[in-house]
Amino acid sequence: AQSVTQLDSQVPVFEEAPVELRCNYSSSVSVYLFWYVQYPNQGLQLLLKYLSGSTLVKGINGFEAEFNKSQTSFHLRKPSVHISDTAEYFCAVSPLNQAGTALIFGKGTTLSVSS
Amino acid sequence: EPEVTQTPSHQVTQMGQEVILRCVPISNHLYFYWYRQILGQKVEFLVSFYNNEISEKSEIFDDQFSVERPDGSNFTLKIRSTKLEDSAMYFCASRTGGSYEQYFGPGTRLTVT
Numbered sequence: 368a369q370s371v372t373q374l375d376s377q378v379p380v381f382e383e384a385p386v387e388l389r390c391n392y393s394s395s396v397s398v399y400l401f402w403y404v405q406y407p408n409q410g411l412q413l414l415l416k417y418l419s420g421s422t423l424v425k426g427i428n429g430f431e432a433e434f435n436k437s438q439t440s441f442h443l444r445k446p447s448v449h450i451s452d453t454a455e456y457f458c459a460v461s462p463l464n465q466a467g468t469a470l471i472f473g474k475g476t477t478l479s480v481s482s
Numbered sequence: 483e484p485e486v487t488q489t490p491s492h493q494v495t496q497m498g499q500e501v502i503l504r505c506v507p508i509s510n511h512l513y514f515y516w517y518r519q520i521l522g523q524k525v526e527f528l529v530s531f532y533n534n535e536i537s538e539k540s541e542i543f544d545d546q547f548s549v550e551r552p553d554g555s556n557f558t559l560k561i562r563s564t565k566l567e568d569s570a571m572y573f574c575a576s577r578t579g580g581s582y583e584q585y586f587g588p589g590t591r592l593t594v595t
Contacts, residue, residue, distance in 0.1 A: 399582050401583075403586075409588055410486075410573060410586040410587050410588040410589050411525070411573065411575075411586040412586070413583055413584075413585075416582070416583060418582065457524075457525060459525075461582060468513070468530070468538075468582055469515070469527040469530055469538055469540070470515075470517070470525075470527060470575075470584060471527065472524045472525040472526070473524060474523070474524040475524060475525075
């Protein structure tokens with residue numbers, strides 16, 4: 368079975384500051400990793416994904432994440448945030464090469480960007 | 483850009499009533515999913531559907547739940563006899579056969595009174 372831990376439930380930050388949202392996972396099999404964003408009253412939108420290859424992946428809106436297999440982490444970063452980045456961010460995993468491939472989500476991190 | 487749509491956006495029902503939540507996945511997608519998010523909690527997997535049958539389901543997806551793809555475009559989640567604890571946001575998602583990226587709809591907020 369898989370599980371995902373998002374270490375921070377809320378992250379307040381000032382505009383133009385850097386931010387890191389932490390995600391650790393546990394799994395007995397190899398997994399794919401994802402970050403989704405949920406803006407108020409909207410559905411989940413994929414920010415970025417790691418399937419294989421380079422451990423540093425870039426996504427939309429200037430976000431990037433680094434897969435660290437030894438630490439079983441997939442932290443999300445942005446060098447300079449905007450007010451519009453205020454949203455809920457979810458880390459998720461799914462097991463490799465299995466039919467169905469349900470996503471297992473963390474509890475989410477609320478990013479609040481203020482001026 | 484194609485997107486997953488869900489109707490209704492908000493449904494209020496009385497305990498014990500049946501509800502059907504509707505989703506229209508992206509047209510060339512082959513895998514379909516339902517997830518739910520109880521207020522303040524994480525998004526939880528309910529069921530996945532492929533080739534007209536359930537491919538995986540969670541412990542939450544008990545006999546009160548069923549899914550159906552009645553035609554070539556709709557994907558529905560039925561709850562036979564709703565309980566207060568079924569109150570949640572329900573998300574539909576879909577993906578192609580070659581990608582593990584799931585595309586989510588905007589959700590249906592179900593309120594059971």
